[in-house]
Amino acid sequence: QQQVKQSPQSLIVQKGGISIINCAYENTAFDYFPWYQQFPGKGPALLIAIRPDVSEKKEGRFTISFNKSAKQFSLHIMDSQPGDSATYFCAASRGYTGNQFYFGTGTSLTVIP
C-alpha cells in the first residue's frame, strides 16, 4: 500500500500567494523527509528536507512544517512565483543513505501571473 499520501493532486495559486502541499505517513521508522521539485522534461530535484527533531525548516520562500505526533508534514511556498510552477513530490525514508525513498503521488502546482 502507499506509504506516503500527498494532497492536493493539483493546485492553482495566484502570483504572490501561498502554496501549501500536505503529506501524511504511517511508518514511524521514517526519519528523513525530503521534498522534490520536478519541471517538465527534467528529473526530480531536491528542494528542501527535514528530520523529525525539528518542527520547521525554512529555506528562502520554502518552508517545511513537520508534525511528528500527527505523522504529517507540509510544504509552504511563500510569495509564489510563476517560476515555481512544477510538480512537487514529498518523500520519506529511514534516513540513512542507501535507503529507498517512498514518494507521494505528486502535486502539480500552477502559479498564475
Added chain:
Amino acid sequence: EAGVTQFPSHSVIEKGQTVTLRCDPISGHDNLYWYRRVMGKEIKFLLHFVKESKQDESGMPNNRFLAERTGGTYSTLKVQPAELEDSGVYFCASSHLTGDETQYFGPGTRLLVL
C-alpha cells in the same frame, strides 16, 4: 559536476519486444537506484545497487525486469518481454555511500509499450 544521465530519453516499443535503459550516475556515487512512475501515481522504488551489488531489489515487479551494474559504474535495466503495464517513466538516481542522504535523479526515460 555532471548530473545523472539516462538514455534513451524516450522509447516506444510494441508489446513483447525488449528494451534496455541505461543510467550513468554521478561520478563517485556508489549508490544507484531505479524508480518508476506510472502516470498519475507515485514514484516507486524498483531496486538499489551499492557499487556492483544488488542491495535491495524488493521493488522489481517480476522476472521480466533485469538490472545490472557491471563494474559498479553505469547501470542497465532491461525489460523482456515488455507488457503494456510497463509503460511509465523510469528514473535513475544516485547518492554517496555515506553522509549526504540526497538522491540525485536523472531526467528519466519515458517508456511507452503499445
